[in-house]
Amino acid sequence: MRRAYEGAGAAGRRTRQSFMIRAMDSATPAPSSPAERSLPVDAIRQRSLVAALRAFLPEDAVLFREEDTRPYECDGLTLFRQLPMIVALPETEDQIRRILRLCHEHKVPVVPRGAGTGLSGSALPHHAGLLLSLAKLNRILSIDARARTATVQPGVRNLAISEAAARHRLYYAPDPSSxxxxxxxxxxxxxxxxxxCLKYGLTVHNVLRVRGLTSDGEPVEFGGLAPDAPGLDLLALVVGSEGMLAVVTEVTVRLVPVAQTARCIMASFADIGEAGDAVAALIADGIIPAGLEMLDQAASRLVEPFANAGYDLDAAAVLLCESDGTPEEVAEEIERMSAVLLAARATRIQVSNSEAERLRFWAGRKNAFPAAGRASPAYYCMDGTIPRRRLGEVLKAIQALEPKYRLRCPNVFHAGDGNLHPLILFDDADPDSVARAEAFGAEILELCVQMGGTVTGEHGVGVEKLDQMCSQFGRPTLDAFLAVKGAFDPAGLLNPGKVIPTLHRCAEYGRMRVHGGKIRFPELPRF
Amino acid sequence: MDQALSQLCETVRAASESRTPLLIRAGGTKDFYGNTAEGTLLDPRRVAGIVDYEPTELVVTARAGTSLSELEQLLTENGQMLAFEPPHFGANATIGGCIAAGLSGPRRVSFGPTYGGVRDFVLGARLVDGRGELLSFGGTVMKNVAGYDVSRLLAGSMGILGVIAEVSIKVLPRPISHHTLCFEMPEVAAVYKLNEWAGRPLPLSASVWYDGALYLRLAGASAAVSAARLQLGGEDFDNRQADAFWTSIREQTHPFFDGDAPLWRISVPSTAPVLSIDEPSLIEWNGSLRWLRTNRSAEQVRECARQAGGHATLFRGGDRSAGAFTPLTPPIAAIHRRLKTQFDPANIFNRGRLYPDL
Incomplete structure (x- = not known):
């Protein structure tokens, strides 16, 4: 998936890193010789760590040559790239424990990584650190159908859990597009x-227990199969902590029964504000739809040729509104929702009459990102969340910004929970287009904060939204985040430099906003 | 910042400077819960009132000292509710105390959007930390992953990290229809059946087993509730009586809770077998919450809970010398101590209420 570009600052770092790695390539890890003393200090460090890791990991589980580490240089946010010093691919919790102890002893930063599909650069490697891939820990350890739980290793794919639970008529509810x-x-x-997630919750509502290791390799368990684990609810902190508090080695999730049936309403609106009001009207009527998604006209027109979902291309907005449950329940809810939508000035309503038709309605929404990738050389996906009542207002404001940045920005979003995904279309071969896309994105996020929302609903802060964290939170709160980080990881070695901006960075960002200058890539902290 | 709030910060700052321990207490309805803490009384009830409530946003923001009854009354008038059905344990309960205690009621283990405990519905919070600094966490939107989720951490924190000043809570529509069924069955069968039913898409909203009878509350769309009644059988319970019954479970005014025998709250996986201590018990949450009346030692009760895969809290009465809560493992206890030191460096808030060294 083409998404974005590589910035000048990142390229600069990459060149430096490449030089260092090339210097390493000529020599395999071996006892130090006089010639090596001329190598950069990081290379010596790299060599000794590789040797120490290979004492307990197979050779192909420790990568350090540029051609081997290159695939790990970024996650789903390709805007930021960085080669790690070393990539480790353990297969057992014990190996992870030994890796962490070693890194702790040598003060080497560790960046955990799953499939690398994240969209905010949380898994961006550290130039002097170890990238800890958990992909090989991919076993489903147990499914307890009676207790409705699944215990899995961290590298198990989200969908694989639901697939494995399907024969018990159970599934794992959170369903990110990836x-x-x-x-x-x-x-x-x-x-x-x-x-x-409007009806069935986020990951935090569906994970019962996380087993993990602290940054110094101590085994810890957060939450549990019995409700209300004693003490503070550390599980609430660990979920969403972007790999900064502990390394996850095992997860027990809650499974829920598969609904007997589901139907979807596709509603058209002549005005985007009216579509936003219709969402509020549904909620006001006491309905929590199983899914409630919206596409603006630009997004419908973008996806329709790609997905043939049957969207009304003349509508200013298309609303997808799903009900699930027993056939009687769904019939009752579809009737209520249709009435509310019509009263809220829907210009056209179509209810899915078969599973194939329901999936076709969703095909457009689910294919929005690939469609954006086809329509434009690159796109930049934003993730702000706003109070639902501001939907129309924010969408109109985003539309009004399009001429300012000379870029198109179709919108798809989780209307039920006010989570926007504006897709800024730009040309990654044109540095000016890139700069405009970045500034456009930053302005959208600022807008979300001003509207009482947040800069990220589900994609995370990573490195991407560090600057906007300065807008959303005051220094005392940011310091409290640092305090939480320090309580779990006193040495500060787990995924350093992510999520929490430094005081210096916020001061810089404040100045840049005042001067309206382009945001530069800050130097990552060095160890 | 208004006067009540800035005064609260000032009081905390002064206590911090003089290292005066503070006992945070509003209505005092949950004084019985947890370990005993000592200190100068800090009553945050002047920091009260609804800050924002827009029903279509499914969020209410209230100051911590707001009366829980008034808040619930407001939601009821708008056809909404606190989905976690918190116990009040008295007329003076406040929303701040409700969050700090982190206790949820019968609906905690339900099907669909109402599933979850206090922490699952906390969206944001403002907290006065041990330096007298006002911190804001989370927000008022459904989805927010900016920074660590400290607002959820406050649910059940027993006031050891700071004074909760304000909370934003996700609220939900009241179910259109509800109905309670009653079945005669022994404990083993009840736990078995509850787990079986919970694995099917039924509109289960609460369950209680006591003294040979299983009570099941269904709630949701009328069609779903009627279909489930047909499927499940059982005897119908008059709706008005049923409301009183569920309130008596939530508020612990049911006869099971009478008398002086220590009351233990045993959390276990829902499929755990019958507890090895054969004393009067009442079961909630599809089998995962088992109340026990027993004079056995804390050691015996905790061992029994451990064997069942869970943990035990001495909820009311009894000898607290072994602590009200199950002790933590050393690495988890270390994280607790560091969190406490970071949020409350002078160690002034509710000393010992959760654990002796916190």
Missing amino acids: QIACTIGGNVAENSGGVH
Whole structure:
């Protein structure tokens, strides 16, 4: 999937890193010789760590040559790239424990990574660190159909859990769009959502227990199979912590019964504000739809040729509104929802009459990102969340910004929970287009904060939204986040430099906003 | 910042400077819960009132000292509710105390959007930390992954990290229809059946087993409730009586809770077998919450809970010398101590209420 570009700052770092790695390539790890003293200090460090890791990991589980580490240089946010010093691919919890102890002893930063589908750069490697891939820990350990739980390793794919539970008529509810690829460990790190989370909750509502290791390799367990684990609810902190508090080695999730049936309403609106009001009207009527998604006209026109979903291309907005449950319940709810939508000035209503038709309605929404990738050389996906009542207002404001940045920005979003995904279409071969896309994105996020919302609903802060964290939170709160980080990881070695901006960075960002200058890539902290 | 709030921050700052321990207490309805803490009384009830409530946003923001009854009354008037059905344990309960205690009621283990405990519905919070600084966490939107989820951490924190000043809570529509069924069956069969039913898409909203009878509350769309009644059988319970019954479970005014025998709250996986201590018990949450009346030692009760895969809290009465809550493992206890030191460096808030060294 083409998404974005590589910035000048990142390229600069990459060149430096490449030089260092090339210097390493000529020599395999071996006892130090006089010639090596001329190598950069990081290379010596790299060599000794590789040797120490290979004492307990197979050779192909420790990567350090550029051609081997290159695939790990970024996650789903390709805007930021960085080669790690080393990539480790353990297969057991014990190996992870030994890796962490070693890194702790040598003060080497560790960046955990699942499938690398994250969209905010949470899994961006550290230049002097070890990238800890959990992809090989991919076994479903047990499914307890009676207790409705599944215990899995962190590298198990989200969808694989539901597939394995299907024969018990159970499934794992959170369904991020990347569910065929993303892993449960990554979902825990990001507190992933999906199109059904309005009714069935986010990752934090569906994970019962996380087993993990602290940054110094101590085994810890958060939550549990029995409700209300004693003490503070540390599980609430670990979910969504972007791999900064502990390394997840095992997850127990809650499974829910599969609904007997589901039907979807596709409603058209002549005005985007009216579509927003219709969402509020549904909620006001006491309905919590199983899914409630919206596409603006630009997005419908973008996806329709690609997905043939049958969207009304003349409508200013298309609303998808799903009901699930028993056939009687769904019939009752579809009738109520249709009445509310018509009263809220829907210009056209179509109810799915078969499972194939329901899936066709969803095909457009679910294919929005690939369609954007086809329509434009690159796109930049934003993730702000706003109070639902501001939907129309924010969408109109985004439309009004399009001429300012000379870029198109179709919108798809989880209307039920106010989570926007504006897709800024730009040309990654044109540095000016890139700069405009970045500034456009930043302005959208600022707008979300001003509207009482948040800069990220489900994609995480990572490195992408560090600057906007300065807008959303005051320094005391940011310091409290640092305090939480320090309580779990006193040495500060787990995924350093993510999520919490430094005081210096916020000061810089404040100045840049004042001067309206382009945001530069800050130097990552060095160890 | 208004006067009540800035005064609260000032009081905390002064206590922090003089290292005066504070006992945070509003209505005092949950004084019985947890370990005993000592300190100068800090009553946050002047920090009260609804800050924002827009029913279509499914969020209410209230100051911590807001009366829980008034808040629930407001939601009821708008056809909404706190889905976690919190116990009040007295007329003076406040929303701040409700969050700090983190206790949820019968609906905690239900099907669909109402599933979850206090922490599952906390969206944001403002907290006065041990430096007297006002911190804001989370927000008022359904989805928010900006920064660590400290607002959920406050649910059940027993006031050890700071004074909760304000909370934003996700609220939900009241179910259109509800109905309670009653079945005669022994404990083993009840736990078995509850787990079987919970694995089917039934509109289960609460369950209680006591003294040979299983009570099941269904709630949701009328069609779903009627279909489930047909499927499940059982005897119908008059709706008005049923409301009183569920309130008596939530508020612990049911006869099971009478008398002086220590009351233990045993959390276990829902499929756990009958507890090895054969004393009067009442079961909630599809089998995962088992109340026990027993004079056995804390050691015996905790061992019994451990064997069942869970943990035990001495909820009311009894000898608290072994602590009200199950002790933590060393690495988890270390994280607790560091969190406490970070949020409350002078160690002034509710000393010992959760654990002796916190």
